[in-house]
Amino acid sequence: QVETVRRAYYCAEQAHVGQTRRSGEPYVTHPLAVANILADMHMD
DSSP, X not given: OHHHHHHHHHHHHHHTTTOBOTTSSBTTHHHXXXXXXXXXXXXX
C-alpha cells in the first residue's frame, strides 16, 4: 500500500510541476492536504 501512495504522489507531482498556489507553495501541497483530510475521515 505504501508503494501505491508513493506512485500516486509522484503522478500528482508530475501533473502539477511548475504550478504554485497563491501563497507560493507548490500546487501539489493542496491535493496532499485533501488526501490527508480524507484519510483522517476514513474515506480512503
